[in-house]
Structures are given as structure tokens and as C-alpha cells.
Amino acid sequence: MARKSSIKNLKNARRAKNDEFYTQYGDIQKEIEKYLEYNPDTFRNKVVYCNCDDPFESNFFRYFVLNFNKLGLKQLITTSCKPSPVANTQLELFGNGKTLSKSKGRPKITANKFTINEVFDIDADGEFNLKDVAKQLKANKNNEWVPLEGDGDFRSDECISLLEQSDIVVTNPPFSLFREYVKQLFDHKKRFLIIGNINCITYKEVFQKIKSNEIWLGNGMGRWISGFIVPESYDLYGTEARIDENGNRIVATNNCLWLTNLDHGRRHQPMPLMTMAENLKYSKHKEIKGKRSYDKYDNYDAIEVPFTDAIPGDYKGVMGVPVTFLDKYNPEQFEILGNSNVRGEREHLMNKKKSATDCTYINGIPQYARILIKNKKVKK
């Protein structure tokens, strides 16, 4: 099979739990600009907390420092999930490692906390680097760098205490702890903008929140996030990996998305839709085009819509659509009824005569996860 190698990767990834993917500056900027377009005050007077970000490497930290005044931030807090290997070599910039705890006379490298309350002009070299960070820290007593007591795990007491102080959390959390991470955000009723894998949509906890419009997708998925920077140790292979002009090792996974509860304009734009008849005649998808009608599921009273842009604008019943539909989802236009792959979210839609329960079926052939939706605008 052509996909054999990807299955191998899948299994390796499952074992390795590789969480060291760094988000690129341009991708962060591109996404946040969209919230500002919708509401320029989205971040004004807010405390932003990046709780999975080594300040020495994180572009989230870099973005929020460089745009601190433009966004009108009240404060930026950044904590790393683990001790930074980079910090080790950069201590002299901060003067004798003064803020580091000492152990047997030698500085003990720990996880870091950076707090930025005020940002002055960055030196005019056009680059933002560790020197600039150091300058910010030295320039103002309100800005500080201190070691954390523990390892900087977002679940630790000290990080939860920082979470309590913050208004908006923005980061790319470790995927292997994603569900726990989201739960914590909701437990503490925080606003957030985070990166997740497309399949997180089908996590039970996440899907329930999407259905109830407590979580929604950001401004794009897939290639909207152009890629992630991976460490040296990461093996680059396949057609989507590259090294950029700065020597960064990039993998374009094309399977990630922004997840948020900050409002933005895209989710209020209605999807343009063709009628069923038009789709059957003009659709660019051969699975639809030329057919007499849309397929019906064996085990659901709903029609199969294999591509998001083949959703008809004149069907009043239940439609099964790919999870990528959520990228275009407008809650004023559509209602989400369930998800064929989430237990507890599908039983009410199933045709009880059929036995297969794990997904939607057409003529006995299983389909991938489908979100079951209804068009709110079509009258009964």
C-alpha cells in the first residue's frame, strides 16, 4: 500500500509523543491579524499567557513582545514546559545568572517565567533576538525573568496560579496532552487561541464544546498553518518537509488548525451554496457530479456529502459532512447535530434497524468521521 510508510510514522509518533513542534512567526501573525480585523481591541488591556513556550525559542513570545504596544497588552507571561537548553548558553546576557537558583555554587538551569509589562523600542537592527529580550528585562524592573520552582508543566500549581491571573492563553500545546490541556482551560474559564490537530475535532470533549458553540475553529486549517519548526533530532522525510532560508527545519503537516473561543469575522460569513440539482450537475467532484441523487447512509437517516463545498443549500434534512466543514462553519447558517465517530453524539440520529455503529456506512462501506448537520435557513 502506498500509505504503508505513513502508518509506520503513525505508530512511531504514537510511541514517541513528539511534542517539540515550534510554530512559525508568520503563522501566528497571520492568525492574530484576523482577530484584530474583526475587533481591534481583542487583546487590549489583556493579560496574555503563553504557558507552553520556552521564551528563548517561542515565536509566540516573540510575536507578543514585538506587538505588545500595537495590541495594547497589559501584560505578557510566558512559561516554558521544561528547562531551556538554549538558556544554558545565553546566561551571560542576563548578568551572572542572577535570577537563577543556585545549587552547589553552580547555576541550576530550570524552567523559566518571563513577565513583560512594558516594551520599549527594540534596537534598530531589525532583528528581535535574545539581546533584545535581555534589554527589555534590564530596561524595566517591571519586566522580569525568574526560574520556576517546578518544571513548568502547565498543570503545576504555580502555572495554574499564573493561568488564574491571565485573560487569554495563546500557544501551541503539546498534542500528547491536548485533551487535558483543553479541559484545564475550561475549568478556569479562560479565553484562548491554540493549535490542535484536525482530529481533535472528534475528541469527545472537544466536539461537545464545538457543538454547543463554546469552541470554534480559527481562521484556517491545513495549509493555513504553513508548517512547524522541528529540532535537529527530528528526521526530515517525505514531500512536505524542507529547510527554509534561515536553516530552520520545517515540516508542513497540513493537518492542524487553530482552536479558539475568541470571535472572528470568518465564522459569521455564510458559506455560498449550490442547490442539490446544481451540485449533481455542476459539482467539480466526480463523487457527486452526474449522479441522480446524494447517497444515503445505511445506518443514519441522512445524506452523505463527501466534500464541504458540495453541501446543498436546499436540503432540509440531516447531512453528513467531513470534519473539515468546521473550517467554514457559520453557527447562524448551520446547526451541528452530532458526529458519527463520537459516542453519545450519534445515537439519536441512527437508524435503529442497522447494526453498524462505529461510523457511517454506505452499502456496507464505512466512511470516515462525519459531522451531522442541518441547514438552519431551509424551511421545513
Next chain:
DNA sequence: GAGCGGGATCCAAGCCTTCG
């Protein structure tokens, strides 16, 4: 309430197709 069996869930990084 421990043990067991089998179906449900879940993992991440591509690959294939179409477009311009």
C-alpha cells in the same frame, strides 16, 4: 469488585488531486 472480552477510541504527519 476483580477479571475478562471485544468493540470504540485515538494517535500524527502525510499523500493524492486539482487548480492556476
Next chain:
DNA sequence: CGAAGGCTTGGATCCCGCTC
């Protein structure tokens, strides 16, 4: 022909419900 769009993939582990 490069860029962008669209959505898999299948086995290890989890978890639920049943039996003893």
C-alpha cells in the same frame, strides 16, 4: 509544474459492560 485543497490511515490501547 508548483501551490493549494482535501482528508486519511489501522493497530495499540482504552473502556464499558458483563460474569463470577
